[in-house]
Amino acid sequence: MKSKTSAQSLTINTEVVLPNDTNHVGNLFGGKLMQWVDITAAIAAQRHCGRVVVTASINHVSFENPIKQNSVVTLEAKVSRAFTSSMEVYVEVWFENPVTGEKTKCNEAILTFVAIDQNGAPLPVPQLIPETDLEKKRFDGALRRRQLSLILAGRLKPEEATELKALFVKD
Template sequence: MHSKTASSSLSTSSRIVLPNDTNVLGNLMGGQLLNWMDITSAIAAHRHCGRVVVTAAVNNVSFNHPIALGDIVTIEAKVTRAFTSSMEVFMDVYVEHRLTGEKKKCNEAIYTFVAVDQNGKSIDVPELIPESEEEKSRYDAALRRRQLSLILAGRMNANEATELKALFEQ
């Protein structure tokens, strides 16, 4: 199976925050942002493997700043690492102020997708080759994040998480 670069999976989407997307304070609801991130990152995972993908885990999301009605939200998603059938997708989320046009990064999120066949059975995906320094650093860290996610999901024994354990032994 051919390897692919991280940049070939890039998926970007922009949305304006509308009244139906907000809570009583007029700020974007977290669940709506999770949905937009799910779709944008699924497209990145699909671009990497060319197969149907399903969300296996939402690994890391934090909402650091409220996003107001009328603001423009831009999500950039790229696959950071491909394993056997699973792919980690890293997202950078930016907000553009509706009046000033000022654009700032407001959060990061990490989702895991699995490529499946027509019966929903997991199938192999191409290897990912990181190129830039940022891609290489996120690629390296993806293995530790996978181990943590699998431990939390009860799919891995903590003793087997060699790379994760090494962080605490330095």
């Protein structure tokens, strides 16, 4: 299977915050943003592997700045590393003031997707070749994040987490 770059999975999604998307204080509802994040990231994962994918885990999400109604929101997703059937995807989110056009980064999320066949069984995916310094940094950190996610999901014993066991297990 031919390896791919992060750039090949780049997925950009632009949305506008309508009244129905807001919470009780007039900002974008976090659950709505997560829906946009999940869909944008899933498309990036599908572009990487050319298969149907499912969300296996939301590894990290941060809400740094509130997003006001009427803001234009841009989500940018790229695969940061591929394992056997799973792929880590990074999503960055900006909002844009509709009058001034000024852009502010407001959110970052990291998710894991798994490629599946028609019976829901995992399928192998192409490996990822990082190119830029940022892509190499994300690629290197992905193994630690995968192990942490698997420990938290009860799928990996802390003593088997080569990258992390010092955090969990005393010598």
